[in-house]
Amino acid sequence: MSSFVHYSVLLHESVDGLNIKEDGVYFDCTAGSGGHSLEIAKHLGTNGKLVAIDQDERAIQAATERLSDYSDRVVMVHSNFSFAQSIAESLNIESVNGAVIDLGVSSYQLDTAERGFAYSQEATLDMRMDQNAKLTAYDVVNFYDEDRIKKILFEYGEERFAPQIARLIVKERELKPIETTTELVEIIKRAIPMKAQVGGHHPAKRSFQAIRIEVNNELAIIEPTLRALVELLAPGGRLSVITFHSLEDRIVKQTFSALSSGCECPPGFPVCVCGKRPVVKLVNKKPILPSEKELEENPRSRSAKLRIIEKL
16 A cells, blocks of 8 residues: 655645644644644644644554654544534643644545545545545445436536436446446446547546545535634634635635625614624635646646635
């Protein structure tokens, strides 16, 4: 098995955006191989604390090794970032000074064939970020009904050929179970007209993204987690969030907009009756994008966007 490697996208921009205090408490909600965690830990004094969270046990092992020089101020937690509040409670942490979330799939997960994330390598249909989770891509492809598969492909993958792909998946699995990534890729290719496969993305890219999102419940947990982290933030504390596709970014943007907006009364009201006040302010109104240098070093970062907020 290859070593756990993940290029930390927008590393300095996201960490610098936290305005780290030496004695502060910080959460890296998606530790990966520890890139963001290491950069945060370097800014902390002996009284500071970093809680590094990841649902992939392999990531926790890699990050623990990478941060060994800072073990006196780092706590590693094997969990999903949606449990950030309960993690804080279990560690007797009342508030945090900052947090970072990188919503991307790690290079290790993409490049390790047996994890089943990649449409370019043969593997069993898995796609679980947490290997202890029950639902796999095999379950989605072989047991979801046609309408549900179509809905997932259309909503999570924005795949315009979702009806054709879902129909052919169901037809093929009646003959035999669809067991591998390559089998699924071939079905998707057959379902999409040849003229639509010329140029652009790999024909299976959108479908694989959609199934991965379903397996890991990726989109549903974003908004509640952001709101929970904002509750945890101390006044002046900051939250950096890195997204990689429009569906994620839309949720982050809308949630940050709602948290940073004030009165929602109709314009004609003489006085505010809703009592809504902003909870955060936007540090950057437009998303921060990777530099040209970063794009050259890591082409996978091309779709990344960074948004930062500060607790009022």
